[in-house]
Amino acid sequence: MNANARGDFSNIPVLDVSALYGDDQDAIDAVANTLRGYLENIGFLYVVGHPIAQANIEAVREASRAFFALPEEDKLALKIDKNFRGYLPFAGSTIVTSSVATISKPNQSESIFFMHEVDADDPRAQAGRPLQGPNQWPDEAKLPDFRQTIERYVDEMTVLSRKMVGAISTALGLPAHSLDRHFDEPTTFLRLLHYPTQPAEEGLFGSAPHTDYGFITLLAQDDVGGLEVKNKNGDWVPAPPIPNSFVMNVGDILARWSNDVFVSTPHRVINRSGRERYSQPFFFDPSMEAIIEALPVCVPAGEQPKYAPIEYGEYLMERIDKNYHYRKKLAAEGAA
Ligand SMILES: O=C(O)CCC(=O)C(=O)O
Numbered sequence: 566m567n568a569n570a571r572g573d574f575s576n577i578p579v580l581d582v583s584a585l586y587g588d589d590q591d592a593i594d595a596v597a598n599t600l601r602g603y604l605e606n607i608g609f610l611y612v613v614g615h616p617i618a619q620a621n622i623e624a625v626r627e628a629s630r631a632f633f634a635l636p637e638e639d640k641l642a643l644k645i646d647k648n649f650r651g652y653l654p655f656a657g658s659t660i661v662t663s664s665v666a667t668i669s670k671p672n673q674s675e676s677i678f679f680m681h682e683v684d685a686d687d688p689r690a691q692a693g694r695p696l697q698g699p700n701q702w703p704d705e706a707k708l709p710d711f712r713q714t715i716e717r718y719v720d721e722m723t724v725l726s727r728k729m730v731g732a733i734s735t736a737l738g739l740p741a742h743s744l745d746r747h748f749d750e751p752t753t754f755l756r757l758l759h760y761p762t763q764p765a766e767e768g769l770f771g772s773a774p775h776t777d778y779g780f781i782t783l784l785a786q787d788d789v790g791g792l793e794v795k796n797k798n799g800d801w802v803p804a805p806p807i808p809n810s811f812v813m814n815v816g817d818i819l820a821r822w823s824n825d826v827f828v829s830t831p832h833r834v835i836n837r838s839g840r841e842r843y844s845q846p847f848f849f850d851p852s853m854e855a856i857i858e859a860l861p862v863c864v865p866a867g868e869q870p871k872y873a874p875i876e877y878g879e880y881l882m883e884r885i886d887k888n889y890h891y892r893k894k895l896a897a898e899g900a901a
């Protein structure tokens with residue numbers, strides 16, 4: 566790796582991943598190789614050439630718009646629970662583990678989280694394991710087809726994410742399926758976000774500077790813009806909307822797993838467009854039980870790994886507990 570290239574970017578590159586859906590190994594290797602450079606030096610890219618229909622992406626955006634337009638009491642009926650599923654009202658999260666800036670003002674957004682579905686009678690939920698339980702769905706009568714639209718999207722994003730797991734393995738010089746076993750029961754989050762237009766005020770963000778916790782994020786955004794990514798000079802590089810694309814980025818657990826070969830890059834959202842902004846990040850993470858331990862190919866000969874092994878679920882709980890007010894309240898009430 567050329568250390569000088571790290572963080573040295575002034576735009577976010579676009580990668581056509583269509584080869585990952587075929588069987589031309591040379592073409593797959595070429596995509597993986599380009600991907601490697603982007604994940605090492607930028608930590609962000611646009612993914613195009615995927616097979617997910619634009620109509621299905623937009624259906625989720627419309628579902629999101631309809632949900633956030635509901636009366637506040639309907640949204641609050643789904644208030645985020647101890648399993649991290651549900652509605653996070655406007656100004657509900659402040660990033661405190663950010664190394665990027667001291668954050669004090671709450672994010673100017675409202676959002677709802679859907680994780681991988683775990684039925685109430687599933688042994689994982691029964692055992693009271695953290696973050697394992699059913700999603701909270703809006704009333705069918707008020708938002709018909711909502712659940713179906715979300716679940717179809719999650720299924721399609723899971724297929725794409727698994728392709729990216731394979732591409733990342735290949736990019737690291739490993740057999741394509743060598744990371745798959747860590748994703749047997751992936752931890753997934755689909756977050757629907759609504760950013761009202763915000764006033765120009767120092768230190769006020771739609772989403773304050775942060776890095777993502779997990780493995781990879783694949784984000785669809787509307788045509789408003791406002792996402793920005795920090796380069797090594799400290800400039801905030803825009804990641805404007807590109808039709809039919811997902812913005813993909815490295816999360817902290819992938820950076821850690823790769824012994825910092827890949828970089829988890831700070832990003833933020835400021836929406837001063839005068840329009841409402843809607844985005845839908847999909848976070849694809851390892852199974853809760855996965856042990857994340859530096860990949861040997863990423864540790865130079867004769868050196869020690871930079872980080873100790875960690876169980877993904879424990880790591881995730883710690884990160885979530887630090888970042889969300891509602892969890893502090895739950896903890897104080899003895900409910901979490
Ligand atoms: O809405 C966006 O464009 C980014 C959201 C984000 O960074 C996040 O939820 O982690």
Ligand SMILES: [Fe+2]
Binds near residue numbers: 776
């Ligand atoms: Fe993020």
